Amino acid sequence: MKVTIVDYSSGNISSVVNSFKEVAQNKVKIEITSDLEKIKASDKIVLPGQGSFKSCVDALNKISGLNDALNEFVKVYKKPLLGICVGLQMFADVGYEETETKGLGWISGKVSKIDNQNGKYKLPHIGWNQINILKNSKIFKEVENNSHMYFVHSYEFIPKDNRVISATTDYSTKVVCSVEKENLFGTQFHPEKSDKTGLKIINNFINL
Amino acid sequence: MLKNRIIPCLDVKNGRVVKGINFVDLKDAGDPVEQAKIYSDGGADEICFLDITASNENRDTIYDVVEKTSKKCFVPLTVGGGVRTVEDISNLLNCGADKVSINTAAVNDKQVVVNSSKKFGSQCIVVAIDAKKNGDVWEIYTHGGRNKTGIDALKFAKEMERSGAGELLVTSMDRDGTQVGYDIDLMSKITSAVNIPVIASGGVGTLDHLVDGIKLGNASAVLAASIFHYGKYSVKQAKEYLDSKGIPVRI
Numbered sequence: 001m002k003v004t005i006v007d008y009s010s011g012n013i014s015s016v017v018n019s020f021k022e023v024a025q026n027k028v029k030i031e032i033t034s035d036l037e038k039i040k041a042s043d044k045i046v047l048p049g050q051g052s053f054k055s056c057v058d059a060l061n062k063i064s065g066l067n068d069a070l071n072e073f074v075k076v077y078k079k080p081l082l083g084i085c086v087g088l089q090m091f092a093d094v095g096y097e098e099t100e101t102k103g104l105g106w107i108s109g110k111v112s113k114i115d116n117q118n119g120k121y122k123l124p125h126i127g128w129n130q131i132n133i134l135k136n137s138k139i140f141k142e143v144e145n146n147s148h149m150y151f152v153h154s155y156e157f158i159p160k161d162n163r164v165i166s167a168t169t170d171y172s173t174k175v176v177c178s179v180e181k182e183n184l185f186g187t188q189f190h191p192e193k194s195d196k197t198g199l200k201i202i203n204n205f206i207n208l
Numbered sequence: 209m210l211k212n213r214i215i216p217c218l219d220v221k222n223g224r225v226v227k228g229i230n231f232v233d234l235k236d237a238g239d240p241v242e243q244a245k246i247y248s249d250g251g252a253d254e255i256c257f258l259d260i261t262a263s264n265e266n267r268d269t270i271y272d273v274v275e276k277t278s279k280k281c282f283v284p285l286t287v288g289g290g291v292r293t294v295e296d297i298s299n300l301l302n303c304g305a306d307k308v309s310i311n312t313a314a315v316n317d318k319q320v321v322v323n324s325s326k327k328f329g330s331q332c333i334v335v336a337i338d339a340k341k342n343g344d345v346w347e348i349y350t351h352g353g354r355n356k357t358g359i360d361a362l363k364f365a366k367e368m369e370r371s372g373a374g375e376l377l378v379t380s381m382d383r384d385g386t387q388v389g390y391d392i393d394l395m396s397k398i399t400s401a402v403n404i405p406v407i408a409s410g411g412v413g414t415l416d417h418l419v420d421g422i423k424l425g426n427a428s429a430v431l432a433a434s435i436f437h438y439g440k441y442s443v444k445q446a447k448e449y450l451d452s453k454g455i456p457v458r459i
Contacts (some may be wrong), residue, residue, distance in 0.1 A: 011301075011328050011329055011332075012301040012302070012305075012306070012328060012332060014278060014301065014302060014303065014304040015278060015282075015304060015306055018278050018279050018282075018304060019282055021279075022279070022282070050328065050329045050331065050332070051327075051328060051329035052329065055329075116403065119403050122403055122404055122405045122428060123403060123404065124330065124331055124374050124375075124404070124405070125210065126331070126374065126375060126405050126428070127210050127211060127212075127213050127253065127405070127428065127429065128210070128211045128213065128253055128458040129209065129210045129211065130209065148211065148458045150283070150284060151210075152284075152331040152374070153331070154330075170209055171210055192282065193282060193283060193284050193306060194282070194283075195248070195282055195283055196282075198282060199282060
């Protein structure tokens, strides 16, 4: 089993790397790379993402062939992929951070700014919030409803089809914080920074 | 519901904790990695390291500390102290810090905040504001509180928000180390002036001070050093107390 964390200069990925290595110990190989051949040969992929929607999409596009390799991995081979934070947001068709930017289009929907209700809600949404689990996502195995997860974001993914939503969190609205569609998994929160429960989610993904 | 955060802060000098306490089961009270692990196991919502290493030669020690801690603690880690350039920020993030706090450098040149938040995202840029009351206004101090700048803290807070700071860490220099409580006036003025989260710091001596920082100062998070270092209270006790006062915390 080989899990690849895609390193595409999307900001700080050391915490993601540390948490996956902690969970995997020596049983599962964790590779950090943007090498297309290595990505294609992986069993699972983690797509992290920090910074803006646009900066992450731009960073993906900068690596020649990466988009195609990811598309093939997800759509042709249908192997599991976990998107974290902006990594999840990029599943959408379009994002509106900085400027209108085309996403990967894997799950139909858009990414727009959380409504702060005229300053009533501070943005970014930073800190620990509880998740409302809406469906039995495979990555939520043995994760209790209302568990606390660590969030840091100002934009939210709004999918067209509600059935892909596996969890929401309450902040101004019911913010989508986890999705599952076939082999695609995504969390808006940071499992790598969400203490033991976060590590459990990572463990669930590794053991899919 | 979003929870208020409790952030224990460790002062680190030459790679060692200053003012450390002998916790039970702690082999080396001066080891920041071990102390951070105890805090995170005890329910700390974040860990903060403040590097107070004076000499440049020993600055690399903090990188080693951050690297080791981030392999053991899976809650957010904020590191501040002596951060001057975008490269310093990049180095700390690469070692495993999740957020970097900038103080003097942000006052000297706000472009550091603009550039680093563009490059790494606002989520990891915390601007630390050290303020002292001067008549009816609060003035910014730099270099660990030694240098007066004449800059108005409220104006500066708004400017940092516009420049791309994701959070503000506000310390009252009048209260820091006194254990008489946060400067609530300062906190509430800043929290109402900006729309980004504010972390209150400086002056905590009792658990009620933490309550006040959140209830009266409207801080999103409360940072404290001494009350945790000296073992007066554990993070768990602090959380249970806040919970008993109706403040939403992660328990």
